[in-house]
Amino acid sequence: REEVEDRLPVSPSRVLVSPTKHLTLNINVGGTVYLLPYRLAVRYPKTRIGRLATYTDHSKKLDLCDDYVVQSNEFFFDRDPKVFHNIFNFYRTGVLSIQEELCPHNFLEEIHYWGVRIKYTHRCCRISFEERQDELNEQLKVQRELLAELELEENDSMFDHMTLGSTRRKIWNLMEKPFSSITAKLMGVASSFFVLVSLVAMTLNTVEEMQFKPSGRFYGEGVETSCIAFFTLEYLLRLASTPDLRCFVQSVLNTVDLIAILPHYLQMLLECFEDRDVHHHSGDIETVARVGKVGQVLRIMRLMRIFRILKLARHSTGLRAFGFTLRQCYQQVGCLLLFITMGIFMFSAMVHSVEHDVYNTNFTSVPHAWWWAAVSISTVGYGDMVPETNLGRLFAFGCISFGIILNGMPISVLYNKFSDYYAKLKSHEYAMVTRARGKVRFIKRAAKRIAECCCREKQTDVTENPGEPEPDRPEPGWKNWEN
Incomplete structure (x- = not known):
């Protein structure tokens, strides 16, 4: 009975009068005092408590704890007492128990501090714990990647120490934050419109009746050139206003934007070389073969124009969630x-x-x-x-x-992950919209208060100067104030 009582947590007052003080370790963890017999602690000499029991050098013992109380021979540890309760039971029973309400990361951090390994748990508890740990790691990984994608949108303070910081901030908000202003929203709509127009023009160019004019050029060539000019301007504005060039280059959406415009310029460059070779070496067989290979490359370049449809992912939460799902799965x-x-x-x-x-x-x-x-x-x-x-x-x-x-x-797995990612992206989008609307409402309220103050000052001037005619229709608030 005395041995069982020595293993249970007791109050500091009992520690001072304990008759078995010289046979036990007095351990204070976060204000909760435990008495652990030396014979139980030395069974695990590689753990922190086991080293505390086996070391004979007092200075080494002080290195293992946070503080030491001389009067009660008490070793103090500034750690979580709820987790140490499982550690204390481990020394008594030899089995490490895991509570369901404990955070897996916090629990692993604590047992690593005490030098106890997860292998001392029962297999059934360890399987359940590892499942919860994997689920938590997956959620944290998704959260980190979502925050990494949205980091540039949130960090406006990076523009403060940049050249033309205020101008670049306005351009960045215009291009990357469609809910920041009406102009930014119109910019997003215009970008989606040009993507759709370029896809329609590319599709109609494959129709035989609409392929060539009498001059030999495509009907939709002017439309495509206009769309490419808009996409190029859009990309250059983003590139010039980005606060972090490394993150900009690593962004998937920016890579899609570059792929959407790069084939057009490569096609123009190859066509120039093709026309030059045909003009200077019209009778050369090798040149004709080389021109044929260039034509195959040009067909591949034209095929790459279909990737412009991926630009819609910048303005579509569903497409971004789908791409994020494929990357995670x-x-x-x-x-x-x-x-x-x-x-x-x-x-x-x-x-x-x-x-x-x-x-x-x-x-x-x-x-x-x-x-x-x-x-x-x-x-x-x-x-x-x-x-x-x-x-x-x-x-x-x-x-x-x-x-x-x-x-x-894979349907259930992909669908569940897609729904989760889509909900997270929509919640962030809703938060940004609410924040933007809050700023607009604050500006409107401030303008309304300023207008009311100006109106009251004007009415006060009319009262102090009775010779001036009163307004024909005074406000109701003026009548109540006058009465």
Whole structure:
């Protein structure tokens, strides 16, 4: 009974009169005093309490604690007593218990300070703790990346020590904060409008009736040039007004903006070289071949214009949340692509092995069967290639069933993460809108108060000068004040 009482927390008054003081460690953690027998502490000599019990040098003991009370031989630690209660029970029972209400990061920090390892917990408790820790780490990672993307929007103080700081701040707010003013909102609408116009012009240029004028130029070339000029001006204004060039270059949205305008200028440069080679070496066969390769590069450059649609992500919360979801779930997406690739290789080889001897078959080789396996796993099934043997049809049924199961696996994970990220982005956007409206309302209230003060001063002047005619329609507040 005395041994059990020595292990329980007691008040400082009992510590001073404890008859077993020379056999126990008096430990004060955050104001709560614990009595721990030496025989229990020395069982774990690598822990902080174990070293406190095994060291004979008093100076080394003082290095382990925050303070020492000579009168009661008490070692003081300025730590959380709630967590140390689990540490104290660990020395008594040999098992480290974990409370559900404790923060995983705080708990790991505390047990690291006391030198106790997480392996001393029961397996069931450790699995639950690691799940909560992984969930918390994922939330903190998402929060850090969201804050990193929105850091430039929030940190206006960086403009104070910059050249032309006030002007650059106005330009930055105009380009990056659409809710800061009506002009900034119109700028965002104009940017989205030009993106849509450029996409429509690019699409119509592929129509044969609208491709060429009598002069040989595209109908939509002027429209596309105007859109590129606007995108270039937009990018240069952002680049000139950014408070942090490194973050600006690393931003995904700014990279998308650069990709949207870069193909146009590369295309112009290649066309200049192509026209020069044709003009100077019109009969040279090598030059003709080189011009043909340049034409292929130009087609690729024209294809890259489709990336302009990604510029809408700057003004669309849903697109930003979708891109953020893909970046965060790259492991799940990678596993999905790996399973799809495995299924394509496996089922294409199986179907080819039973179909290649069939007369006039389309499964002439395994690479030819890849297309069939891909459309079957995706459950599209164009029908351009179908197995004819019974065993081949059985393999096709297995391929389709595998695709149905595979396509349903990542939906719940991606949807839950997308909903979470979308809600976080919308909450930040709502906070910015509320803050901007608060500033506008404050300005309006201040202007209204100034107008009321001016009106009262004018009415006071009329009262002091009775010779001047009174206003025809005095305000109700003036009548009440006069009465």
